[in-house]
Amino acid sequence: MSADVAQNQQETAPPELFVLRDEQGPILYAPLASLIARANESAVAAALAYAKDPGSIEGMTDDERAVVQTLGERGFFTHRAYPRHEVGFRPAQVTLFPTNNCNLRCSYCYAFGGEGGGNGEPLRRMDLRVAQRAIDLIARNAKERATEGENIRNFLVSIHGNGEPFCAFDLIQKIVWYGQDVAEELEIPAVFNAATNGVLSEEQLDFVIANFHSVNISFDGLPAFQNANRPMAGGRGSFDQVDHTMRRLVEAGVDFGIRTTVTAAMVDSMPEIVAFVADNYPGIEQLHFEPVWECGRCLTSSDTMPSAEAFTRRYLESLEVARERGVRLVFSGARQDMLVDTFCKVSSGSFTVTPTGDVTACYEVSYASDPRSKRFFFGHFDHELDDFVFDQKVLDELSRLNVHNMRFCDDCFCRWHCAGDCAAKVLDGIGVDEHHGSMRCEISRALTLNQIQRKLDWRPTDGR
Numbered sequence: 242m243s244a245d246v247a248q249n250q251q252e253t254a255p256p257e258l259f260v261l262r263d264e265q266g267p268i269l270y271a272p273l274a275s276l277i278a279r280a281n282e283s284a285v286a287a288a289l290a291y292a293k294d295p296g297s298i299e300g301m302t303d304d305e306r307a308v309v310q311t312l313g314e315r316g317f318f319t320h321r322a323y324p325r326h327e328v329g330f331r332p333a334q335v336t337l338f339p340t341n342n343c344n345l346r347c348s349y350c351y352a353f354g355g356e357g358g359g360n361g362e363p364l365r366r367m368d369l370r371v372a373q374r375a376i377d378l379i380a381r382n383a384k385e386r387a388t389e390g391e392n393i394r395n396f397l398v399s400i401h402g403n404g405e406p407f408c409a410f411d412l413i414q415k416i417v418w419y420g421q422d423v424a425e426e427l428e429i430p431a432v433f434n435a436a437t438n439g440v441l442s443e444e445q446l447d448f449v450i451a452n453f454h455s456v457n458i459s460f461d462g463l464p465a466f467q468n469a470n471r472p473m474a475g476g477r478g479s480f481d482q483v484d485h486t487m488r489r490l491v492e493a494g495v496d497f498g499i500r501t502t503v504t505a506a507m508v509d510s511m512p513e514i515v516a517f518v519a520d521n522y523p524g525i526e527q528l529h530f531e532p533v534w535e536c537g538r539c540l541t542s543s544d545t546m547p548s549a550e551a552f553t554r555r556y557l558e559s560l561e562v563a564r565e566r567g568v569r570l571v572f573s574g575a576r577q578d579m580l581v582d583t584f585c586k587v588s589s590g591s592f593t594v595t596p597t598g599d600v601t602a603c604y605e606v607s608y609a610s611d612p613r614s615k616r617f618f619f620g621h622f623d624h625e626l627d628d629f630v631f632d633q634k635v636l637d638e639l640s641r642l643n644v645h646n647m648r649f650c651d652d653c654f655c656r657w658h659c660a661g662d663c664a665a666k667v668l669d670g671i672g673v674d675e676h677h678g679s680m681r682c683e684i685s686r687a688l689t690l691n692q693i694q695r696k697l698d699w700r701p702t703d704g705r
């Protein structure tokens with residue numbers, strides 16, 4: 242652990258209490274303590290007064306004192322450590338974008354997959370040497386950090402893309418074989434994950450099943466949506482191929498999740514999508530719904546974002562279907578069980594290498610011609626040095642993209658869960674102190690409140 246992390250973890254926060262309300266009345270919520278309680282209005286007022294000024298107990302009635310004492314015994318007023326992201330860039334995982342080419346032309350693709358990012362950039366493949374040196378770096382770090390006593394058991398290579406990574410299948414094979422050799426040499430396991438559109442050949446599927454630990458498939462949930470939104474480059478629908486891929490993964494017992502991008506045209510079908518997925522791909526790890534964000538090819542297609550209200554309502558209905566069918570449903574901004582100060586790993590310099598050998602902290606910012614690259618690109622592969630070079634100044638600035646610096650989030654009960662949301666979306670062209678939220682805030686808050694309500698309503702099922 243670096244000195245900075247140790248330092249940060251010593252900081253403690255004064256009791257942070259939020260009052261949420263639903264049809265049953267007020268809910269006291271202490272996120273840092275992970276404590277929730279239903280209370281009446283006078284109990285809430287006493288708790289807030291005491292949290293602000295412990296001396297206020299002197300002027301309280303016996304009942305109010307009793308409430309404060311009970312809440313205090315449960316830990317509502319205990320100082321807690323602030324969540325802090327890891328500082329000091331020493332990655333034990335890398336995300337590789339083997340190519341920006343793509344066999345699909347999704348109508349909302351943020352990266353203009355197969356079309357060079359929409360900026361006339363050429364279609365590229367990563368040099369194998371770039372991938373190899375990235376693996377050398379993370380494997381060495383993983384081994385050293387494990388030796389120093391950190392809880393690191395492997396190094397992780399994620400295959401992703403600003404295109405479809407399996408369009409460079411021969412390169413992926415070489416990357417995996419190289420990673421396996423390094424793992425053997427350093428005696429530390431390699432773990433491989435992949436995100437794919439699921440249009441894979443039998444040979445590619447055999448390779449995925451044999452070598453990848455988990456797979457994420459982008460799939461729009463129902464055949465008609467998949468064929469309309471995620472067509473092949475030639476215009477034909479892609480459902481049959483993706484369906485075949487997912488059935489093979491189910492059959493082989495591979496851990497895989499589905500990511501469904503929800504447009505306004507799809508939003509009312511969310512519950513139906515859950516049922517379809519549960520019926521056809523039993524045992525999937527999770528189904529991830531995300532409203533489309535209007536960027537990339539979405540700006541030139543007819544796809545639009547669903548309203549926050551419609552997305553939330555249909556998501557809550559979908560949760561019921563998911564619960565009945567045993568499917569784990571996810572939306573990225575609602576994660577009440579996590580205490581974090583950053584939405585993703587962007588602030589710790591997530592090590593993501595583009596086909597050109599540039600290093601970006603953000604999956605969605607992968608071209609030097611993207612104005613946001615100034616914020617997110619923090620290194621590149623230097624062919625002469627045969628190694629990566631990193632820009633510490635950019636890494637320091639990235640480290641500031643956390644919820645401690647987002648005043649807009651100060652009063653939000655989700656701030657240690659959502660942690661300011663996706664920086665690429667909410668900080669497009671603005672400083673971290675200018676963060677002013679988005680329509681996603683409404684969704685994150687409503688769905689996080691629902692998670693809290695579910696915890697309050699939880700009862701043991703063994704009759705106690």
Ligand code: SF4
Nearest residue numbers: 343347350354404438
């Ligand atoms: S599969 Fe992915 S990269 Fe390709 S067009 Fe669709 S969203 Fe873009």
Ligand code: SF4
Nearest residue numbers: 585603604663664665
């Ligand atoms: S900033 Fe947003 S788009 Fe970029 S990696 Fe994080 S979550 Fe993904």
Ligand code: SF4
Nearest residue numbers: 650653656659661682
């Ligand atoms: S204000 Fe919005 S972005 Fe900030 S933590 Fe809350 S829900 Fe997330």
